[in-house]
Amino acid sequence: MKLVVTEKNNAAQRIAELLGVKKPKSDKVYNTPVYRFERDGEEWVSIGLRGHILEPDFVPTITYKRNKGWLATPDDGASYKVDIPSFLPKPPFKTKRKPFLADGVAIGGSWKMDALPYLVYAPIQKNPKEKDIIRSLKNLAKKADDIIIATDFDREGELIGSDALSCIREVNTTAPVSRARYSALIKPEITHAFENLVELDMNLAHAGESRQEIDLIWGAVLTRYLTIVKFAGYGNVRSSGRVQTPTLALIVERERERMAFVPEDYWVIKAKFSDGIEPFEATHKEGRFKTQEAADAVMNAVNGAQFGTVSGIEKRKRTVSAPTPFNTTGLMAAAAAEGLSPARTMRLAESLYMAGYTSYPRVDNTVYPSSFDLPAMVKTLSEVPAYEPYCRQLLAKGTLTPTRGKQESTDHPPIVPMQAASPDKLQPAEWKLYNLIARRFLATLSDAAVIEGTKVSVDVNDETFITRGDVVVKPGFRAIYPYGAKKDTILPQLNEGQQVDFLGATCEQKQTEPPARYSQGKLIQEMEKLGLGTKATRHSIIDRLYNVKYIQNDPIEPSQLGIAVCDALGRFAPQITSPGMTAELEKDMNQIADGDKTQKEVVDLSRDILNDVLKELMPHSEEVASALGDAVAADAYVGTCPKCGKDLQMRASNKTKSMFIGCSGWPECDVTYPLPKGKVEVVEEKCPVCGMPQIKVTAFRSKPRVQCIDPNCDSNQEPDVIVGACKACAEKGLDKKLIAQRNPRTLKRFIRCENYEECGVSYPLPQHGELKATEEVCPDCGAPMVIVTTGRGPWKLCPNFDCPGKEKEEGAEDKKAPAKRTTRKTATKKTTRKTSK
Numbered sequence: 001m002k003l004v005v006t007e008k009n010n011a012a013q014r015i016a017e018l019l020g021v022k023k024p025k026s027d028k029v030y031n032t033p034v035y036r037f038e039r040d041g042e043e044w045v046s047i048g049l050r051g052h053i054l055e056p057d058f059v060p061t062i063t064y065k066r067n068k069g070w071l072a073t074p075d076d077g078a079s080y081k082v083d084i085p086s087f088l089p090k091p092p093f094k095t096k097r098k099p100f101l102a103d104g105v106a107i108g109g110s111w112k113m114d115a116l117p118y119l120v121y122a123p124i125q126k127n128p129k130e131k132d133i134i135r136s137l138k139n140l141a142k143k144a145d146d147i148i149i150a151t152d153f154d155r156e157g158e159l160i161g162s163d164a165l166s167c168i169r170e171v172n173t174t175a176p177v178s179r180a181r182y183s184a185l186i187k188p189e190i191t192h193a194f195e196n197l198v199e200l201d202m203n204l205a206h207a208g209e210s211r212q213e214i215d216l217i218w219g220a221v222l223t224r225y226l227t228i229v230k231f232a233g234y235g236n237v238r239s240s241g242r243v244q245t246p247t248l249a250l251i252v253e254r255e256r257e258r259m260a261f262v263p264e265d266y267w268v269i270k271a272k273f274s275d276g277i278e279p280f281e282a283t284h285k286e287g288r289f290k291t292q293e294a295a296d297a298v299m300n301a302v303n304g305a306q307f308g309t310v311s312g313i314e315k316r317k318r319t320v321s322a323p324t325p326f327n328t329t330g331l332m333a334a335a336a337a338e339g340l341s342p343a344r345t346m347r348l349a350e351s352l353y354m355a356g357y358t359s360y361p362r363v364d365n366t367v368y369p370s371s372f373d374l375p376a377m378v379k380t381l382s383e384v385p386a387y388e389p390y391c392r393q394l395l396a397k398g399t400l401t402p403t404r405g406k407q408e409s410t411d412h413p414p415i416v417p418m419q420a421a422s423p424d425k426l427q428p429a430e431w432k433l434y435n436l437i438a439r440r441f442l443a444t445l446s447d448a449a450v451i452e453g454t455k456v457s458v459d460v461n462d463e464t465f466i467t468r469g470d471v472v473v474k475p476g477f478r479a480i481y482p483y484g485a486k487k488d489t490i491l492p493q494l495n496e497g498q499q500v501d502f503l504g505a506t507c508e509q510k511q512t513e514p515p516a517r518y519s520q521g522k523l524i525q526e527m528e529k530l531g532l533g534t535k536a537t538r539h540s541i542i543d544r545l546y547n548v549k550y551i552q553n554d555p556i557e558p559s560q561l562g563i564a565v566c567d568a569l570g571r572f573a574p575q576i577t578s579p580g581m582t583a584e585l586e587k588d589m590n591q592i593a594d595g596d597k598t599q600k601e602v603v604d605l606s607r608d609i610l611n612d613v614l615k616e617l618m619p620h621s622e623e624v625a626s627a628l629g630d631a632v633a634a635d636a637y638v639g640t641c642p643k644c645g646k647d648l649q650m651r652a653s654n655k656t657k658s659m660f661i662g663c664s665g666w667p668e669c670d671v672t673y674p675l676p677k678g679k680v681e682v683v684e685e686k687c688p689v690c691g692m693p694q695i696k697v698t699a700f701r702s703k704p705r706v707q708c709i710d711p712n713c714d715s716n717q718e719p720d721v722i723v724g725a726c727k728a729c730a731e732k733g734l735d736k737k738l739i740a741q742r743n744p745r746t747l748k749r750f751i752r753c754e755n756y757e758e759c760g761v762s763y764p765l766p767q768h769g770e771l772k773a774t775e776e777v778c779p780d781c782g783a784p785m786v787i788v789t790t791g792r793g794p795w796k797l798c799p800n801f802d803c804p805g806k807e808k809e810e811g812a813e814d815k816k817a818p819a820k821r822t823t824r825k826t827a828t829k830k831t832t833r834k835t836s837k
Contacts, residue, residue, distance in 0.1 A: 002044045003144035004180075005137070005164050007151040009033055009048030010354045011185065015150060016046045018190045032136035045140055049151070053137075054163040055129040056212050058122045058220070063104035064090045072123040082123045085611075113228050113618065119221050120611045124213050126163070134167050141168040141175070149200055150180040150193075153411060154362055155593065156536060158201055159208030165200065184359040184418045207593035211534075214585065214606045218242035221610060222576070225617060226565065229625040239548040242582055242606075243533045244541050245569060248550055249577035250526060252558050252566040254518060261514035267295035268510060271465045272503035273308055273458060278492040279503065282458055282465035295507050302460045302505050310498045311464065312457035320449040322477040324405035325366050325414030326440050328535035329528045334440070334483060335433060336521030341554070342539035348433045349415070357421050358437055362536045363412040366405020372413065374400045374445060381438055383420035390480045394445055403444045416441045436483065443481035450474035454491055460502050467491065517555035531583030549635065552681075564631030568624040573613040581609060633664070638682050638709065639693030644669040648693065648709075650680070661709055673709045676767070689715045705768070718742055723773040724784030726753040728761050738763075738784055740771055751784070751799055763799035766790075780805030 006012040013035050016024035020037030024046075027034050035046045059072040062082065070084040093100040099107070099115035107115065107122045128134050141147070147168060149161035165177060178197035182189045222240035266288040272281055289295040326334070328346075335345040349361035368374070375395060382391035394400065405414075417438040423431045450473045458465045469491035472478060478485055494500070518526065520542055527538045545551045550562030558566070570577040585606055591597040617624070636649035638661050646665040653660060659680070661673040678699035687694050687708035698704040708715050721740040729736035736755040742748070749771075753761040763783060765771065769790035776785040778798040787796050798805065 001140075001144050002039075002042060002146045002148060003140050003175075004044060004046040004148045004150050005161065005168075006046060006048045007051060007157060007160055008354065009050075011150070012046040012048035014185045014354065014356065015190055016044070018185070018187045019044065019194060029136040029139050031132050034136070034140065045144075046150075047133075047137060047140060049133055049137075049160060049164060050130050052156075052160055052163065053128070053130040053133055053167065054126040056124045056209075056216050057127050058107045058119065058216075059125050060108040061101065061104050061106055062118065062122065063101075065103075072125075074125040075127065084118070084121050088117055088121070111224050111228060113225070113621070116221055116225060116614055116618070117611070119224070120217065120607055120614060122217075124216065126166075137164060137167055138171045141172045144168075144172060144175050147172075147175050147177040148180055148194070148197065149177065150182075152360065152362070153181040153183070154360075154536065155204055155208035155211065155534075158204040159212070161200060162202065162205035162209075182360075183412045185354060185356045186418050189418075203595045204593050206599040207589050210589050210592055210599045210602050213599075213603050214589075215242060217603075217607060218610055219244075221614060222569075225614070225621075226624070226628070229621045229628065239544065239550075240565065240569065240576070241541075241544075242585065243537070244544055245566070245576050246530075246579045246582050247523070247527060247532055247541055248545055248558070248562055248566050249570065250523065250530075250579075251518060251545075251551055251556050252563050254515060255558050255563065258514040258517070261512075263511040263514070264290075265292075266290055266510055266512065267292055267507055269295060269298055269505055269507050271302070271308075271458075271460065271505040273465075274501040274503055275492045275494060275498070276501065280467055280491055282456070282467035285457070285464040285466050292509070298463050299505060299507050301463050302502070305460050305502050308458040308460040308465070308500050308502045310456060310494050310496055310500060311459045312455075313494060313496050314455040315452060316455075317450055317452050317473065320451060320476075320478075322403050322446050322448055323440060323443050323481065324403045325368060325416070325444050326437060327363050327366050327405070327407060327414055328361060329524055329538070330366070330405075331361070331415055331437070332524045332539060333521035335436060336519060336524070337484065338432065338436065340429065340433065342520050342524050343543045344429070345433065346539050348430050352426075352430060352434055352437075357417065357419055357426075357434055359414075359416050359418055360412045361415055363409075363414060364407050364535055365409045365412060365414050367408040367414070368402050368404075368416075368444075369410075369413050374402065377416065378442070378445065380420055381417060381442065384422060384438070386435075387438065387442065387480070390442060394442065400445045439481045439483070443477040446477035446480065447474070449476035449478045456491060456494055458500060460505075517557060519555045523556060530579040531586050532579050534586070560631040560634035561628070564627045568627045569617070572620045572624070573616045575609070576613055585609075638695070639686075641665065641669060641671050642692070643671045648673075650675065674711065676707070687713060687715060689713055699768070716742075718771075721771055721773055723751055723786055724777060726755065726759060726761050727777075727782045728759045729753060729755050732759075740765060740773075740786065751786075764801065765799055766797075778803060778805060 004012070004015060006015060012033075013024070016035035016037045019039050021039060022037065024035040024037035027036055029047070032047060037044050037046075059074050061073055062084065063071050063073065063079070065071060068081065070082050071079040072082045073079045091101070091103050096102060099105050099112045099118070105115060105118045107119060147165070149165065151157040151161040151164070161179070177200060179200045180193040180197055182193040219241040222245070226240055268288060269284040270281055271284070272279060274280070284298060289298070324330070331349065332342040332345050336342060340348070346361065349358065352358040353361050378391050378394050378400070382388045415437055417434065421431070421434050426434060452471050452473045454469045454471070456467050458467070469489040470486070471488055471490060523542060524538050527533055532538070533541050545562070549559055550565060551558050566577055575581045585602070588597055588602040588605065592599055592602055633647065633649065636651065638648040638650060640646075641648050641663040644663060644665045646663055646669065648661055648671070649664050650659055651662045652658070659675045661675060663669040663671040676697050676699070678697045681696045683694050683696050683706055685694060686692065687710070690708060690710060690713045692708050692710045692713060694706050694708055696704050696706050710716070722737050723740050724738045726734075726736040726738050734755060736753050736759070738751050738753055738761070740749065740751045743750070749765040749767050751763040751765060753759050756762060765786070766788050769788040772787040772789070774785045774787060774796070777783065778785055778800065781798065781800050781803040783798050783800040783803065785796055785798060787794050
């Protein structure tokens with residue numbers, strides 16, 4: 001039997017479908033899906049992992065023996081000797097309070113300041129992360145004659161494959177192992193990969209493992225340090241990391257530039273003209289006037305004029321080159337300009353890749369390999385109706401000469417479409433990204449666009465005004481790739497010396513603008529430029545900064561906490577916030593992949609650098625704590641407490657960890673207010689009804705709304721609505737009503753019986769939208785049908801989560817779903833029906 005190990009389950013299924021002579025048989029080994037198929041007369045089985053099946057962690061303890069030195073005791077093995085620097089104290093310690101033990105130091109779960117120097121040098125063990133999958137993998141491996149690792153071809157994929165192999169070798173030490181490398185889940189690519197198997201690249205795996213270990217060590221030490229010095233309030237855990245912190249520093253530095261920026265006044269004069277048919281606008285040739293006196297002088301000079309004279313017309317053609325192929329950074333930047341965040345872009349790109357629509361999405365390469373059959377790829381795309389005319393034009397050219405980017409590698413090609421798709425086959429966001437990738441590919445095979453620019457000068461009483469217009473003379477690539485193109489500004493047909501009507505001028509005072517904040521797309525590009533992170537991790541680092549509340553909004557703005565963390569670390573350990581150190585470690589990890597350095601060399605160097613950082617930070621813990629405390633209070637501030645006058649703050653419950661608004665004077669002042677679900681931001685405007693602070697709430701898939709924080713404010717009240725009779729009470733001979741109402745304390749909305757204390761009948765409702773009763777009851781459960789009108793339209797629904805009709809509808813939707821596409825989500829709790837209009 002040949003065993004194929006892939007990174008994910010859907011890749012295992014796809015490979016089985018592409019390689020097997022017949023449809024593969026779906027099976028399970030324990031609880032893990034596997035796919036059995038036949039190829040070349042042999043039995044094959046493919047199994048998908050769930051990404052990393054092993055995860056690194058620190059050993060629980062290190063102990064010291066006089067005759068043996070420092071020893072590590074892993075969870076599942078015998079003790080072994082480890083290198084702990086001699087400058088760290090050895091047992092016996094003066095105290096036996098954690099993290100210190102009688103004969104060693106507690107490492108794993110210890111969040112103590114005294115443990116951090118030992119944590120820097122603590123040995124790392126690999127723990128099972130996916131125990132069920134590992135058990136299934138070993139079961140198959142025992143029976144396997146050949147092992148083929150078919151995980152994604154990059155550092156992460158090589159490491160995942162290497163970890164899987166280590167599990168396999170525990171039960172099968174003799175079966176030969178080979179590696180299948182591919183860039184797309186399509187038949188020609190997969191067939192070629194399995195007919196040209198290679199060896200597992202252990203240097204590449206070690207490079208991936210070194211990144212895992214370095215990021216674990218830096219992340220654990222710095223995060224524990226920041227959390228220990230100030231463990232309280234808004235968010236609690238204070239995250240930091242080797243790449244995360246210098247990325248945050250870029251955002252904070254840009255914000256500092258904006259804060260230090262001193263705006264300067266200037267004046268702009270614009271005039272309106274007409275050739276008798278079409279009006280047009282022109283700006284004074286000076287552009288910006290630095291003084292109002294100079295601007296007033298021009299306005300006085302043209303005051304009362306009725307005509308202008310066209311004093312000059314210049315036309316110049318310029319060529320705009322076709323774009324280069326997409327690598328990961330380029331794709332994320334282009335998608336961000338179309339409203340897709342980098343993190344979402346990568347999720348969608350992974351989905352398209354797994355379905356065989358596009359090639360592997362984590363690449364640096366911007367040059368198509370010579371093996372690409374470009375005409376065949378264009379012919380494939382011509383099956384998409386929207387591209388068909390343009391594809392025909394490309395194929396008619398004969399030879400296709402693609403553009404080339406600056407980065408060239410041999411691991412994967414740039415990101416390209418691999419098969420035709422349509423909006424009917426994909427989810428809207430998937431189609432949006434596929435459309436971008438497909439059009440970009442076609443654009444790279446296209447001619448440059450030719451733009452003709454026209455500059456017209458018009459004189460009014462010796463004052464010259466200038467207007468410019470652009471017209472696409474030859475669309476070239478822009479015919480298929482409109483992204484980022486400016487709208488043509490077409491001017492009237494004018495001739496030099498022609499007199500035009502002067503329709504007046506306006507003078508507008510403006511101020512110079514500070515440097516723009518980074519968008520997510522621009523930040524990704526800056527990170528690549530500075531060597532921060534990798535193509536596979538940059539989007540997740542930005543996501544992490546959002547999750548720990550260091551940044552907000554897009555374009556990105558740092559929070560007060562983010563600024564404080566960055567400033568504190570930058571003041572006492574500036575190498576953490578500098579991209580230089582991180583970029584050097586990235587280069588070292590590249591040398592591991594090339595076989596020029598060992599994993600131990602690079603990891604040990606990173607430990608020494610971190611130790612120097614920690615030495616600088618630990619003596620300044622009180623100063624760091626003070627800075628973080630002030631920032632937490634600033635970020636959490638909502639308004640003034642109406643009872644005691646102190647600050648109202650967003651706080652986290654110690655018991656439930658849920659967020660609420662509470663007074664900073666607690667426990668003396670017990671004023672609290674609930675926070676609704678969703679993203680919450682404080683707004684400056686007070687409630688127009690009661691004068692209390694207001695918040696902007698953005699619930700999942702909903703438009704933002706502004707509401708008063710006080711649930712008892714009249715603005716938060718809505719009348720009760722009788723929606724029907726209680727069926728349970730009617731069966732007992734009671735005439736009780738079901739009433740839709742909102743809890744005045746929590747603001748949650750529900751339907752409840754008047755006799756709730758006795759019958760217990762209650763149904764939840766959507767928290768927002770106008771509610772109307774109907775005369776209908778649900779045919780499946782007898783609950784009252786209601787209509788909820790939101791911005792997305794009116795929806796008729798049964799509020800009963802346990803309604804049998806919901807199971808029927810879910811079953812019907814499952815039957816309608818396409819056999820191969822399983823990304824469509826079905827409701828598990830609430831089924832709605834849109835009303836007919």
